[in-house]
Amino acid sequence: MSPTGTRVRDAAIELFAERGFHGTGIRDLAERAGLSSATLYHYMGTKEDLLVSIMTESLGRLVEAGERLTTADPLTRIIGLVELHVLTHAMRRLETRVVDDEMRSLSPARRKAVVALRDRYEALWQDAIDAGVADGVFHVRAPRVARLALLEMCGGIARWYTPDGPIPLEDLALRYAEMALGVLGVAGPPPPLDVDTVRRTRALVDEIW
Amino acid sequence: MSPTGTRVRDAAIELFAERGFHGTGIRDLAERAGLSSATLYHYMGTKEDLLVSIMTESLGRLVEAGERLTTADPLTRIIGLVELHVLTHAMRRLETRVVDDEMRSLSPARRKAVVALRDRYEALWQDAIDAGVADGVFHVRAPRVARLALLEMCGGIARWYTPDGPIPLEDLALRYAEMALGVLGVAGPPPPLDVDTVRRTRALVDEIW
Amino acid sequence: MSPTGTRVRDAAIELFAERGFHGTGIRDLAERAGLSSATLYHYMGTKEDLLVSIMTESLGRLVEAGERLTTADPLTRIIGLVELHVLTHAMRRLETRVVDDEMRSLSPARRKAVVALRDRYEALWQDAIDAGVADGVFHVRAPRVARLALLEMCGGIARWYTPDGPIPLEDLALRYAEMALGVLGVAGPPPPLDVDTVRRTRALVDEIW
Amino acid sequence: MSPTGTRVRDAAIELFAERGFHGTGIRDLAERAGLSSATLYHYMGTKEDLLVSIMTESLGRLVEAGERLTTADPLTRIIGLVELHVLTHAMRRLETRVVDDEMRSLSPARRKAVVALRDRYEALWQDAIDAGVADGVFHVRAPRVARLALLEMCGGIARWYTPDGPIPLEDLALRYAEMALGVLGVAGPPPPLDVDTVRRTRALVDEIW
DNA sequence: AATGAATGAGGCTTCATTCAT
């Protein structure tokens, strides 16, 4: 993408995240990107097209990364997914917030494809949870509820994370992994829960973003 | 409040929850309430006043209910808070979504008071968690992160709950309580985790709403 | 219709006739009607709705008047139709110009109904012509072409007529009737071609408009 | 003119005729001509310049052809003018429609010259009609009205003609000539009304266009 | 010869709000 195109995109991510899609005007976008509002339209279709492309790209990357983790055993998988989710929601907090919050702003026609992508991603979580329950390593009585709870819990970091906080991001990822295992009823801190795993997940994130 | 006033309020809750504050027009509100848009202004101040009053009332009740739970020991308290949060977010899912999602739509001037109320509520959680950690009954390495994670996890039910689902609400509250204790590193299912406690919490909700 | 509604309508008729639909801006309409452009929208739907309603009403009246003439013999009928067409295009020259010129400005969806109405009206002409040919009173070798030529010829008066001109309108109607009979190959001026007939047709116009 | 210049011109004729001047955007023109909208400006001045040049050239040719017919007697002249008008409006229906319909789209400054050209052309008609009336070969009571009616009638062919129709163009020209003589009150089919005359007029058209 | 980038002005329409009745 051209540098200006990137500026438009970045402006949209910032503003949609801060003020919401409907709270962001075309003039706001133009001002943030340093363009006239007419020029904006050289770099996007409609405002909704811009939103869709942001969501699609972000979710697409998340799906791609998530699918790389599906080969491992359920425990390793869920740890990887938690780390992936937490890291991306911290490192890309603006665009992930847009994905998580602005689904409702899409027109039905455009929503379909985005929801399908999100469902693919959530299915990775559900599969890992179900497999862990089947293996007896997770103990939850309502696996679907657990998935929803975990996604909400881990994604929540995008609502408050800043790199200036007292806890380094890799440690935060570990804390979330511990909490997630608690949610899933895993007894005691299992071996894969160390910083090296987090770093491997982070490398994955860096590769795909 | 007059019956018509209630209709306006309910319409606003529904629409703000579904489409967001900026996605909802005065005309939408009027139509949903069965009034002309001019008449609307007999029952509200500005659109933002309406939002503020919805948020203030909802949060006010949550705070009031939460403060009734502060006498118990940390474990009982956190269980009560989780149940309270889950029950209200399920039973009043629209208005709680408005509270959770539309803070950013408030002008700075109006936001202050609402944020203060929310902070009071969240402090109840933080106090309970910190007390539990001090007592050695909770085992978390980042108590502030745990609070944020728990609130996000429990409030998330408002994004998907419907009374038609397969799991009765009281059971859901129990599941969330179990997951919360997992997050907090509590070992084994403790005594207060039964349906009677949920029912007591529900009675509290019914009393205050 | 409310007085203001009528002002909006009249402004639209004037401007659409003078500058065309696409050459008329919403601000032009508002200014001509003495309103703000926002207020305009209390009295119309979209700009296209306004155009459609003008065309539909005008054509509707023309059809209604035309259908009152279908009982007579072909010669009397065609004379009546010519007089009707000429009188309306002179007396209502602006709205008839809009009807005749702005069909192409309608979106396909809206065009359908208007074209159907116009076709109904033109069928009255074709039927009269065909009947006259069958009766041997008209002598034309291409009746469809004659219809098109006559309509164009008679409607053309809307492009130049002004009440201040040297020839009174009723005389103009007679001149057009004479020319029309010439087009249709009728030999010699037939009896019904006098001012009394024109006055009867004019009474019909006055009744229906 | 360069081939590309011709493409631009042809695109403009098509679109101005179909959608009107104000209904045609620069982008539409560019797309139809297969160029970018910036490149368009290498082949034209402003959009209005393009319109003016189309109208001027078309009218100029009409005037030139019309003036070749002024030597004959009134009857032959009017027949020639009718044939010329009908043939050009059928063979060049798009550009003649632009001439006939888009005069109002010209700014006053540019309109003057075009109107002058049109007036020169219409004077040819008026002169022929007046001469015929003076000679006693035409019988019309309002010669100016007859001119307006004839021009409208004959030019109308541009609104519906297609080469695929059931009647060959030369026959159409004859039909229009017959109708025109009817309008002018000429008794009986006079000698010059045959296909050979039409062919001569057609040759004139082919020479000048 | 050709175009991507740029823009001020304006396109149509809706916004939240007020006020006289």
Place this chain on the structure above:
DNA sequence: TATGAATGAAGCCTCATTCAT
């Protein structure tokens, strides 16, 4: 209590045009 009428500001988007490359 209720609303039709009214509006300045703003909504998203396209306009015709210019210019550096």
